[in-house]
Amino acid sequence: MRKGDGEEGERLLEVPLDEEKSTAIEPLQEKVTWKSLPHKKQLLLLALCRLSTPLSNACLLPYLYYLVKSILSDPNHASAPQEISRLTGLLAAAFPLGQMSTSMLWGRVSDSYGRKPTILIGLMVSVIANLSFGFSRTIGMLLFWRVLAGMANGILGVMRTMTAEIVKERRYHARAFLAPPLIFNSGRVAALAIGGCLADPVDNLPILFGPTGFFNFSGNPKGVDWAVRYPYALPAIFNGTILSFCLVLASFWLRESLPTKEKEWDLGIVIGKSISGFVRKTILRRSAPEYAPLQIEEAELFETNAPIGEASNSGSSTPITRKSYRPPFREIWTRDLLKTLFAFGLLPLHNSTFLHIFPVFLSMPSSTNEHTTFLKFTGGLGLASPTVGLYLATFGIGGILIQLFVYPRIHKRFGTIGAFRIANSIFPFAYIFAPYLALLSGNAKVKWPAMAGVLFAQVMARTMAIPSTVILLTEAAPRKSVLGTVHGAGNTIxxxxxxxxxxxxxxxxxxxxxxxxxxxxxxxxxxxxALFAFGWSFFLRNNHEERIDAEME
Incomplete structure (x- = not known):
């Protein structure tokens, strides 16, 4: 290489000589299944940490309309529905605003100090914010704790980066990036159902919290005293408890994945091993073999930092240590990365609106709509919060099944870009027909199937779109060493x-x-x-898939 080649030559030196060959034979390797996915325990722990987002964000959706209505001093005045709608929009926006303010910061911090400590701090703050939200009875305090919870959940980009670092081989990425969303959707299902059922427990769970309820030890004629004063605290207590459990698990058993930090001593891991050994020997009565084979996860701790998708050189008897190259900040943002980041932002622009608007729409009182036209009608469906929560949770289960059985097949057949375009083509149909549900509020035979059709289409589309955008963003990163920054930027947008x-x-x-x-x-x-996002998807490309196609031709 000539001395004047500069940075381009430096990058070429970092690409392994057998990268093209390894890419070419990738399709010929064994079939990728959930069973063959490496590092399942670490992915499970990481996925459990992802529960902080659905528990913090989705749990309140079924009762958000009623929460705001209960805080307003005069919820029955003429402008109440409009005012409730505006305030629910602000509360829904407060969480992502907090995420936006810290996502880049968390990404840069994790690139320097490690992924695990960043995630642990975020989980700790999330526990505090969730518990405090449930005991707040003013709009100002609700907004404050929602923003703080969002700031804590700015670690989402760090978790996605960690997934890419835990599972290094590209051929596993489709399923590896589905594992955290799988737990995410499971948590979302539980959060929707539990949020709707635990909200206002004096009315919704009178057997336990009502005037004659089991927990009404003081004999309050209105019900359990704290449940009467804070009717929406119980879902928050549930969230805080689950997140505290996830925090403990991550502290003791989640391994650091940042290449420059993964070999460092970790007190949490040492304690976790002691606990595991005690449980195995004392409770399970299992004795560890005197000589245990080196596990894959432990062996890969000795792998060197390499470009995304680099395979280890099995022909070398000694590992080659390369210094991690981190390009200057301004050089990270290539044209392909910027286009992918834009697509990454378009998806939540409409998806998050749907996730907020649809439960509010279901909770709004129905209208007679006597003088309707094709475009002019109003009202909602007038469903109670437990009904909204359970209905949304039911279709969340459908999303999990799609993730497990449908998306991997679509991804295998059409690739990441193809799956992303298919998903974007479905969204507009769900949004076109959704408002017409208001005209069916009085017809039970048609209302429920119509709601199911709209919700299934949206769930199907977002289940395919979300992991596809994460994979595309990971593939667009110029270097593995800046994945934290790239996913931090993606999470900010x-x-x-x-x-x-x-x-x-x-x-x-x-x-x-x-x-x-x-x-x-x-x-x-x-x-x-949604239509604009569908059109924009045709400006994206996946360089990795294009290289494979070129090699196969």
């Missing part, structure tokens, strides 16, 4: 979109109620953004 979407959606929903056209938010916002 995603959080900004997730904040702006519900605010705009809430305002448009309120405006639609004012003018008697509840479909405004669906057609003038969600559908238009």
């Amino acid at each position: 995603s959080a900004l979109a997730s904040a702006g979407g519900p605010v705009i959606g809430g305002l448009l929903l309120a405006r639609g109620i004012d003018v008697g056209a509840v479909g405004i938010v669906w057609w003038a916002w969600l559908c238009l953004i």
